[in-house]
Amino acid sequence: MPQPDIAFWLVAAFSVVFAGISKGGFGSGAAFAAASILSIVIPPGQALGLMLPLLMLVDLVTLRPYWRGWSWPDARLLILGAVPGVALGAALYRVANDDLLRLLIGVISLTFVAWQLARQQGWLALSRRAVPMWGGALAGVTAGFTSFISHAGGPPAAVWLLSRRLDKTRFQATTVLVFWAINIMKFVPYAFLGIFTQQTFLLDLALAPFALVGAWLGVLAHRRVPERVFFAITYVLLSLTGLKLIYEALV
Numbered sequence: 001m002p003q004p005d006i007a008f009w010l011v012a013a014f015s016v017v018f019a020g021i022s023k024g025g026f027g028s029g030a031a032f033a034a035a036s037i038l039s040i041v042i043p044p045g046q047a048l049g050l051m052l053p054l055l056m057l058v059d060l061v062t063l064r065p066y067w068r069g070w071s072w073p074d075a076r077l078l079i080l081g082a083v084p085g086v087a088l089g090a091a092l093y094r095v096a097n098d099d100l101l102r103l104l105i106g107v108i109s110l111t112f113v114a115w116q117l118a119r120q121q122g123w124l125a126l127s128r129r130a131v132p133m134w135g136g137a138l139a140g141v142t143a144g145f146t147s148f149i150s151h152a153g154g155p156p157a158a159v160w161l162l163s164r165r166l167d168k169t170r171f172q173a174t175t176v177l178v179f180w181a182i183n184i185m186k187f188v189p190y191a192f193l194g195i196f197t198q199q200t201f202l203l204d205l206a207l208a209p210f211a212l213v214g215a216w217l218g219v220l221a222h223r224r225v226p227e228r229v230f231f232a233i234t235y236v237l238l239s240l241t242g243l244k245l246i247y248e249a250l251v
Helices: 006-025 033-038 044-066 072-095 098-121 133-150 154-163 168-192 198-224 227-250
Strands: none
Touching (some): 006 044, 006 198, 033 044, 033 098, 098 133, 098 154, 098 227, 154 168
């Protein structure tokens, strides 16, 4: 990793606070924007490694308020499905270079924005009828894979959970539990693949307070900031970041 400079610290602090706000106040769906933004100033693999312990810290903080509020059968299906997804992500990471990772993260960022806008405009209607169990397993595989390579497993998991007709609190609690488990799964292969280093560990210690502040701000923002405003900002950030990463990967 290059020697951290002022630009790194400014971008990193903003990214980590943003991830904390997203997880603490608006669910985990947009938290992966932090890794996308960080990939602009450091190599994408290092951005993923730097963010994972911080996301796990926020997971730990936000898990308690939703303790046992989840739908265990749905969470179990997604978690079990995520195991081969994480393995596939690890296999791809072993052969991917930085440009391929930038391209994948950029494409996933733009796909996330397109998916969310299509839902809001009514162009994409997610079924709320019963979905076969294999659909949940497939959602888990996809969530594990996209989470491993970009921390962006939210949309595949949401597709399954929305079809299960869960109430808002049970949906959120199940999401928190699923990604707490997936992030733990990712930790071991991240370590074996050398994504964590002594330098990223020291940087995580320095950035941990920003993650906690972000989670605290997220709780406040949940009550005071309209969800539409927060996600509008997220979509702009992800669109600009995704386009830049794709451009850097292809040029």
